[in-house]
Amino acid sequence: MIIPKQVDTQTSDYGSEPKRVRCRQITQVRALTDQITEVDMALEIFWFLPTSGDSRYLGRSDYARPASNGYLKQIATTAEYLGYDGLLIPTGSGNLDPFITAASLAGVTSKIKLLVALRTTAAGNPTVFARQTATLDDALNGRLILNVVPGAWQEELEGEGVYLDHDQRYELADEFITLWRRLLTGEKITHNGKYFNIKEGQNLFAPVQKPHPPLYFGGSSDAAHNLAAKHIDAYLSWGEPPHLVAEKIKDVKARAKKLGREIRIGIRLQVIVRETEAEARAAAEALISHLDDDLINAAQDILRASDSVGQKRITDLHKGDKNKLEISPNLWAGIGLVRGGAGTALVGDPKTIVARLNEYAELGADTFVLSGYPHLEEAVRFAELVFPLLDGKKPFTAPDQVITGGAFDVRLQKQGHVGKN
Numbered sequence: 155m156i157i158p159k160q161v162d163t164q165t166s167d168y169g170s171e172p173k174r175v176r177c178r179q180i181t182q183v184r185a186l187t188d189q190i191t192e193v194d195m196a197l198e199i200f201w202f203l204p205t206s207g208d209s210r211y212l213g214r215s216d217y218a219r220p221a222s223n224g225y226l227k228q229i230a231t232t233a234e235y236l237g238y239d240g241l242l243i244p245t246g247s248g249n250l251d252p253f254i255t256a257a258s259l260a261g262v263t264s265k266i267k268l269l270v271a272l273r274t275t276a277a278g279n280p281t282v283f284a285r286q287t288a289t290l291d292d293a294l295n296g297r298l299i300l301n302v303v304p305g306a307w308q309e310e311l312e313g314e315g316v317y318l319d320h321d322q323r324y325e326l327a328d329e330f331i332t333l334w335r336r337l338l339t340g341e342k343i344t345h346n347g348k349y350f351n352i353k354e355g356q357n358l359f360a361p362v363q364k365p366h367p368p369l370y371f372g373g374s375s376d377a378a379h380n381l382a383a384k385h386i387d388a389y390l391s392w393g394e395p396p397h398l399v400a401e402k403i404k405d406v407k408a409r410a411k412k413l414g415r416e417i418r419i420g421i422r423l424q425v426i427v428r429e430t431e432a433e434a435r436a437a438a439e440a441l442i443s444h445l446d447d448d449l450i451n452a453a454q455d456i457l458r459a460s461d462s463v464g465q466k467r468i469t470d471l472h473k474g475d476k477n478k479l480e481i482s483p484n485l486w487a488g489i490g491l492v493r494g495g496a497g498t499a500l501v502g503d504p505k506t507i508v509a510r511l512n513e514y515a516e517l518g519a520d521t522f523v524l525s526g527y528p529h530l531e532e533a534v535r536f537a538e539l540v541f542p543l544l545d546g547k548k549p550f551t552a553p554d555q556v557i558t559g560g561a562f563d564v565r566l567q568k569q570g571h572v573g574k575n
């Protein structure tokens with residue numbers, strides 16, 4: 155919800171005091187967009203679990219980290235400590251299983267929500283999956299969210315035994331979710347459908363969240379927007395330039411409204427934030443500095459083979475051209491040269507990043523699902539630099555408190571040398 159408001163033009167200086175002031179964001183938004191608005195709600199900031207592995211440089215395995223459960227637990231516990239609201243756990247044949255990964259985090263986290271990818275073609279029968287949902291929501295004490303994934307690559311899906319085209323996969327997702335929702339209310343179901351046959355199926359375990367954990371989802375095709383309108387609580391868009399995201403939001407919300415439903419909006423973006431814009435741009439260049447043309451062309455061929463409309467929209471933003479990567483101010487498509495899905499990053503200093511996030515918030519987004527390389531370090535960096543500027547986020551830094559480093563620092567503090575900046 156956005157409330158027009160008189161801007162306080164006082165310049166911001168976030169480094170000098172820990173308390174956040176909302177007008178810092180507004181001032182910057184006005185400078186960049188000429189709009190005077192205030193976002194009247196705290197944004198939810200999710201981070202991402204790299205269940206297919208992590209790296210400092212794209213395309214360099216010698217700096218890479220395997221997708222091990224131990225490493226993912228480090229990211230999850232760090233993200234929770236830092237104050238992120240949630241974690242997206244993706245799915246794919248190159249990813250560790252999202253459900254088992256989520257279950258493994260139940261005992262080591264207590265607050266952070268887990269947005270777990272549900273590939274509806276791979277989840278088996280809705281009765282069984284309703285039981286799994288209730289079990290995991292119980293284990294997480296009501297922190298489960300599902301990210302519905304109908305699937306984007308036919309070839310990949312065939313490797314998992316799924317021989318359905320794009321729109322059939324959406325039909326299956328619709329039938330699956332419709333049954334799953336009924337089952338989670340305890341209804342006994344007999345159903346002879348196109349994709350599922352169930353005789354007197356029933357789920358005996360109620361989830362903690364009623365009537366069921368929230369459903370998130372992203373897709374840009376006609377079928378995707380219909381699915382979102384009918385079933386989805388929060389529609390997620392990859393980080394396209396704001397004016398393109400705006401068109402999708404308008405369409406999805408209109409379709410939902412026709413069905414008497416409201417739908418929330420989230421944006422999935424990479425981030426590269428540094429203290430200065432120059433450092434951030436240098437970090438972006440460094441991230442792709444080991445990519446050669448052969449690797450980029452091979453990756454682009456694979457990405458173009460996807461039947462996902464959303465993937466095509468992302469690939470079309472840069473068309474594999476290394477020289478045209480800033481597709482909109484501070485929105486950089488370098489990661490999409492070789493990565494499917496979330497291929498665009500916000501690159502900039504903290505205030506610029508907040509202003510750019512606010513541009514999406516003004517369009518109606520209340521959730522951001524972010525990531526950056528390597529995911530452990532970038533989670534810390536983002537929280538350290540950006541959380542102090544975000545309403546509703548606990549500042550991770552404590553400039554007015556003891557700085558670690560031993561008794562020497564404590565003596566300095568007693569003399570009043572630290573904590574004043």
Ligand SMILES: Cc1cc2nc3c(=O)[nH]c(=O)nc-3n(C[C@H](O)[C@H](O)[C@H](O)COP(=O)(O)O)c2cc1C
Nearest residue numbers: 244245303304305372373374375378422462463464
């Ligand atoms: C935020 C977001 C996250 C997604 N996560 C996954 C994922 O983990 N695995 C996957 O195979 N597809 C993922 N997708 C792809 C979509 O689920 C969608 O099925 C696919 O892109 C087809 O979309 P289309 O309707 O644009 O053609 C994701 C899409 C978005 C927007």
